[in-house]
Amino acid sequence: MAEQVLKPDLNFVKDIIASGGESLKKCYQCSTCTVVCNVTPDTKPFPRKEMMYAQWGIKDKLISNPDVWLCHQCSDCTAHCPRGAKPGEVLGAIRKMTIKAYAAPGALATMVGDAKYLLVLFAIPAIIFLAIIASLGNLNLSAIPRGEDGGIVYAKFIPVPFIDAVFIAAATFALISFIIGIKKYWSAMSAGVNLQGNLVGNIKDTIIEILSHKKFQECTVTKERSTAHLLVFYAFAGLAVTTTWAIVYLYGHEIFGIQGTSLLHFGESPYPLYDPMKILGNVSALALLFGITLVTSNRLKNAARAGGGSYFDWLFISVIYAIVATGILSEVLRLLDIALLAYPVYFVHLVCVFFLFAYAPFSKMAHMVYRTTAMVFARYARREG
């Protein structure tokens, strides 16, 4: 056997422990976890080997490995672990470290992962939006112009071009950061691996699997989690379609001069509640609220067996909660015409949405990109699928 030189990184071990993997050192390598895991491949299964690498601080093997993302944190391993070493939680912490390792700029990842920077992170969008509002002279909420029918129009509070400018900038930033991170991750995984899959087919199969959540449904202890996640996933998809649709309405009218019909309201917001775009948006919002509530209740219910989750997890859940709550409230307060509450709530909504998108490459939101990449890679490398 060829000689191998291991490079333990003790700070990496400390970081895993600080990131929700505090039970890591309890592992005594019995491998109950790999056997009870329903989602691991049979060859070189996880998470036993990851627990060993993590204990030793062999960072390279962990962050250049698709396996930590093939884990869906079913927590079957954690429930059956004879030592309370919580492999599910440790792998969650390793995933956080992976995001941090590849994210650009790395400093932002450190901030997103650490509660002491939370206020700073929220202050950035808050200042941006406050500056816009102040520059428009809209700080006096009762003086904000109303719509033709006298109702609240958020576009008059913060006009669409400003929103677009801020979010296009945020999205571009996130996209570039993701591209840099994923390129690094892919090349780290590819080193020394014989890639012989059919990339297009592998991507297609991965997408089908994500859409069906088939792998996720193989969890035993936290079986309901796949339903909750599926709901959140499709709610986000619905909201993405809604947003695109709204863009088509606005710019379709303004740029291409498309006129609205009694059903499809091309033009500016707000749109009537019976508009199909509005219906999709509202249904998606309710699905998201229901889904994220299910996610939360499952986590609380399973905490004793599956582990309580880390700051990283709960920050992500909290931001989604804040987005969906302020989103629904914004609409309700607008319809009820309670201006003094409606505008501030809408402001908070925008701040939270900014938080989710601009910091996506550094928060748990990044899981959708890294896990998808790992799933494609695992197929491409004949690791799975």
Next chain:
Amino acid sequence: MSEQNNKQASRILVIGGGFSGLTTAVDAAETGAEVIVVERNPYLGGRVAQLNKYFPKLCPPICGLEINFRRIKTNPSISFYTMAEVDNITGGPGDYSVTVKLNPRYVNDNCVACNACAEACPAERPNEYNFGMDTTKAAYLPFTQAFPQKYVIDSAHCKGDCGKACQTACKYDAIDLGMKAGTITVKVDSVVVATGWNPYDANKLDILGFGKVKNVITNMMMERLASPAGPTAGKLVRPSDGKPVQTVAFVQCAGSRDENHLPFCSYICCLASLKQATYIREQNPESKVRIFYIDIRTPGRYEKFYWKVKDDPNVTLTKGKVASVVQAEGSDDVVVIAEDMMTGDKVKVKVDMVVLATGMEPAGAAKKLSGVDYNENGFALSGTGVFATGCSKNPMDVAKSGQDATGAVMRAIQTGQRR
């Protein structure tokens, strides 16, 4: 206290008549102490009496027990009660008052163990001595060499006219159906707790198949299966269809070293499995044994035994705990699943029979005696006049139990002499 009293013999109550309790009793009595042994079973010998062979010499345990039985029989300082349970311990060192419940045997000292009652008995009962793998008549001798050699009538299974049939068959007037449960109180200077252990309930090991998957047995069942006096007369055949076993997998740490079950090492299970591997290998030269383990723990000089078994090419030791046991499709075979850590791949191994190396649960986990202190796992703790010994306080093997009991004797005698 007068000088006169100081010269009286120490009075010691020993709770439990297994190997630890018997050793305590004979060692103490042979120094002049008065000893009372209280045993819950209808026989003495405890778990050791259920073994096929025991360490360190791998001889049948009945020879070791026989020696102790003879020492008891010939020593007037020892009295013992079987089918008896300690109810309550009050008082303090030098002056304990212990109430003991005596359950009826329905058979008196006239019994000559002629078996006539069992032959006549119409009812049967599951044989817990063989872990339910066979039955006996409701009038039964616990096992061939049981001491005392007296039959028992299991009243829970011998209802209606059953008792009468046994009584009629007995030519020695040994059956007394009118026996009632009673309580006695004994006064002693010190108490030795030697309540031993129970095999951990394998039904609680949900992923290891016991009770759900055919041909999954425990290591203690394996002892009975291998014993010439066991349910198969020592033939190693699997329970579902009587097929002689060719391939056997051992699952180490079945409940032990597991915070969800027994959060401690049961000390002897690794050796028990290595020993049982020799049962299988000696009976059938074609057989193959595979032992799945986390760490093979062979304390002290037992390491040598480990090397001996390991050298057998038909015994494979695989590092990786079995965490799934399922029935093979379309047969009574069993599939065990583990990660072979040396290759880093999951292995699914089909075998004729699986033995779960279940650990020792101290008797205190199921039943605590009032007047005795226990730790959080049910292990008995020694006090100033109440001393724990053997597996009631720590998992250990028979040899260590003997040594430990001798130590307990010393402290019990001291307590009596300080009265």
